[in-house]
Amino acid sequence: MKTVLVTGAHGFIGRNLVASLNRREDIEVMKIDSKHSLQELEEYAIKADFIYHLAGINRPDNTEEFMTGNLDYTQHLLNILSSNGKKTPILLSSSIQAEMDNPYGNSKRAAEEAVFAYGRNEEIRTFVFRLPNVFGKWSKPNYNSVVATWCYNISRDIPIKVNDPEAEVKLVYIDDVVESFIHVMDNSDVTKTSDYLDISRSFNVKLKELEASLASFKASRRTLVLSDLKNDFERYLYSTYLSYLQEDDFGYNLEMKHDNRGWLAEFVKSEHSGQVFISRTKPGITRGNHWHHTKVEKFLVIEGEAIVKFRMIEGEEIFEYPVNGSSLRVIDIPPGYTHSITNTGNTDVITLFWANELFNPDKPDTYYLEV
Known part of the structure; x- marks a missing residue:
């Protein structure tokens, strides 16, 4: 069992790191934050086999607190280790701001x-990450993260300010940060090409692109059209955006189109992946009796009993596929076949549908023809 100390454990990075460490049965996590005393810091530091030093100050009331919260606290931690004969590997979470000549x-x-000096004097491994802008769940809005602030504001219809839309920001995702941090603890053969370690990957994005993506996430509840989530950055950004929804705003209603057959509702759409919709169909009712030149679909009955019928548009033979919610079976709808689905049971049928393209009223590619 390895004992790991995390300072700044209740900060953005600390919370995510601790959540991952807590899943491991071979790790015991000790947490330090601003509420703990220096005596508690000493007690925990002496016990630790590895230290993640994430604590620091970046928004003090006066500039003198930068040195107190960043250098002095770090030096105190290192002095504890040295004075107690501890040769404990330590990882310091720093910032690209360290390259700048300003108080922070x-x-x-x-x-x-100070960490480098400790490593040389004690002949122990030290790791320093100069982090760029980190984004992900649990980051504090209106603090130091443009992503957190914009996610928070846009999800609440609060205006955002973009001074230079063409400006580019370098971002790293919190899960990549945590993965990189844990990797250096687990691997004694980590090689360093410089004093500083980098996160496994980063993303460069213009502010106008960031704003557009977040605005599309907001609009997707109304339009049901999801942005292209095929690349990792967009997927991570979408996950981050959802984490800033208000707790009374997780749900939203779909428009249900009712008629004598039952109802139908669109669920989600994608210009790249088509759309998904759902229907409720009353007993004895048939939907469909149409065909497509190019559009294809999938049918999945999840409740009730039905039969899906096909006929080549120039043929006479009818093919039947019985389906029911007790034995899930997906039915592919190829082009060139007129098709229908009929509720053959005594209860309503619930069906999920997927189409490979969005419905275009100007070019519906849907032609009525009874099976």
């Missing part, structure tokens, strides 16, 4: 140098 950057760079 100077304090982070000084903390880095």
Whole structure:
């Protein structure tokens, strides 16, 4: 069992790191945050086999607190280890601001140098990550993250301010940060090409593109059209956006189109992956009796009993596929076959449908013809 200390454990990165460490049976996690005393820090530090030093100050009331919260706290932790003869590997979460000549950057760079000195003096492994902008769940809005702030505001219809839409920001995703942090703890053969380690990957995005993506996520509840989530950044950004929804705003209603057959509702659409919709059909009712030149569909009855029928548009032979909600069976609808689905049971039939393209009223590719 390895004992791991995480300082700044209740911050954005700390919470995500602790959540991952807690899943492991070979790790015991000790957490330190601003509520803990220096005595508790000493007690935990002496017990630790590995230390993630994430605590720091970036929004103080006065500039002097930068050095107090970043350098002095780090030096105190290192002094605890040295004075107790501990040779504990330590990972410091720093910032690309350490490259800048400003009070915050100077304090982070000084903390880095203190960690490097500890490593040389004690001949122990140290790891320093200069992080760019990190995004993901649990980041505090209106603080240091443009993604967190914009996700929070856009999800609540609060205006955002974009000073330079063409400006580009470098982002890393929180799960990649956590994965990289844990990797250096688990692997004694981590090689460093410089004093600083990088997160496994990063994303460069213009502010106008970031705003457009977040706005599309907001609009998707109304239009039902999801953005293209085929690349990792868009998927991670969408997950991040949803994490900022208000707790009384997780749900939204779909439009149900009622008629004598039952009802039908669109669920989700994608310009790249088509659309999904759902229907409720009364006993004895038939839907369909049409065919498509190119459009294809999938039918899945999840409740009730039905029969799906096909006929080649130029043929006479009818093919039948009985389906029911007790034995899920997906039926592919190829082009060139007129098709229908009929409720053959005594209860309503619930059916999921997928089509490979969005419905275009100007070019519906749907032609009535009875099976």
